[in-house]
Structures are given as C-alpha cells and as structure tokens.
Amino acid sequence: MSVSVETRDVSITFGAGPTATKVLPSVSFSVSPGECFGLVGESGSGKSTVLRCISMLTDIWTGDILIGGKPVREMPLIERCRTLQMVFQDPYGSLHPRQSVRTVLSEPLVIHKLGDREDRMRKAIADVGLPVSFLDRFPHQLSGGQRQRVAIARALILEPSLLLLDEPTSALDVSVQAEILNLLQRLREERGFTYIMVTHDLAVVDHMCDRFAVMLHGEITEVLPRDAIPGNGATHPYARELIGASLEYESAH
Numbered sequence: 001m002s003v004s005v006e007t008r009d010v011s012i013t014f015g016a017g018p019t020a021t022k023v024l025p026s027v028s029f030s031v032s033p034g035e036c037f038g039l040v041g042e043s044g045s046g047k048s049t050v051l052r053c054i055s056m057l058t059d060i061w062t063g064d065i066l067i068g069g070k071p072v073r074e075m076p077l078i079e080r081c082r083t084l085q086m087v088f089q090d091p092y093g094s095l096h097p098r099q100s101v102r103t104v105l106s107e108p109l110v111i112h113k114l115g116d117r118e119d120r121m122r123k124a125i126a127d128v129g130l131p132v133s134f135l136d137r138f139p140h141q142l143s144g145g146q147r148q149r150v151a152i153a154r155a156l157i158l159e160p161s162l163l164l165l166d167e168p169t170s171a172l173d174v175s176v177q178a179e180i181l182n183l184l185q186r187l188r189e190e191r192g193f194t195y196i197m198v199t200h201d202l203a204v205v206d207h208m209c210d211r212f213a214v215m216l217h218g219e220i221t222e223v224l225p226r227d228a229i230p231g232n233g234a235t236h237p238y239a240r241e242l243i244g245a246s247l248e249y250e251s252a253h
C-alpha cells in the first residue's frame, strides 16, 4: 500500500491582474513509496499550498503531479480519494459538531459503496487506539487528541496509500503530540503508507521523516536527509539558519 509522489515545476498564482500573487513559482520533488517526506519553512512559505495542490483541493496549478506514476489530474475523484487522504491541523474544525464518530466514518463508506461498514468502522477506530464505544460519541465528547485520532481514522477508512499530513499535531498539547506522532509512525510501519508532512517543528521531522524539504517564499531551498539535522548539514543559508535556530532552542530546553 505504498505509492510514489512526484511534483514537477508545480506553480500556482492566486488572484489575477495587479493583485495576482505567485505563491509557488516552481516546486519539484520526489517521494519514494513508503517514505515520510517533510515540508518545513516559515509561515506563508507555501507548505500547505503544496499539499492542497497534490490533493487537488485546489486545481489551478500548472506543472505535473504524479502519484504512483499517474497524473493526479487524470485520476477520477473516486480513485483519488482511495489513493490519498489528508489530515488537517485542527481536529476541532475538521469534524462536524453534530455528527457522531459513526457518521463521520460511515460517510466515505457510503459514498464509495463499500460493504462490511460496521466491521470497517470498528477496525478503523481500533487502529487509532480508541475503544469501539467511541463510535457513538460526538466531537464535544472527545479530547483534542481523541478528535485527531478520529480524523486519522476517517483518513484511513478508505485504505489509501498516501497520507498528506498538514501540521497534524500542532494544535495539540505537547503530551498528546507525541502520542499522535507515535500512532502515525506505527501506522506507517504496519501499512507502508507514504507520508508528506507539513510541520514547522524540526523535532517532528527528526522523529518522523526520512527526508525533508526546506521552503522559502514558495521555493524549495534544499532537500535534506533527517540526519542532516543534528550536525546542521544544510548548505543553503536559510536552511542552515532554520536548523541552527531549532538546535539552539532544543539545547536551551
């Protein structure tokens, strides 16, 4: 259940005329099947936009995005949903307050006309470490970490190969962040998922990612292996500065 991802010269401009903003001038990177690839960089550098392009949440980009060698634009919606899923930062905003966990998890199964719904939902909820009784809970009856587990279960229920993770732990308490990262790590080991993970936290990259791209003003300055973090092996000045600041912060805490 692994898939490769390739972006080639992906570019996106929001707006038109004098207010047009080129948010991504040209982004190219490759992710191997089963790899966890991080996207880091300052706020507004375009990290989430890259995920939105890959997932086709926005489709006004130019260039090529291939998933398992197939252009994502040519994938029918149904196939795309069963290949890739996204997990967002804010588990409060991403779950409908009036929908029970059962409704949240059953919706994709109904849309995709999949059978054995109860079994699939029970498996998904157990896979994210929650009791089956939680299927009958509503979001307000869940903690932030439990909500994020439900959001991950929703992403898993169609058994995708690629998860796009947009700061999946940054809205959570520090103690809960590690639990969610460990859950994501375990799921990747068990299922061989490919992950592309946006984060502003290099400690998260160090914990989770095989390689990571450092973005600045919509461009990738450098792609580095995780083990470039401890000795600050970056060569681009901005990437060196980012890693240096993170190492300084870590040593002071």
Ligand SMILES: Nc1ncnc2c1ncn2[C@@H]1O[C@H](COP(=O)(O)OP(=O)(O)OP(=O)(O)O)[C@@H](O)[C@H]1O
Residues within 6 Å of the ligand: 014, 015, 021, 023, 041, 042, 043, 044, 045, 046, 047, 048, 049, 050, 200
């Ligand atoms: N739909 C849109 N219309 C206009 N501008 C947009 C749109 N979406 C994103 N942008 C702009 O694109 C830039 C990049 O945004 P993006 O959310 O990708 O950055 P980011 O690196 O993920 O930031 P953060 O870490 O703060 O989430 C920002 O300047 C943002 O204002």
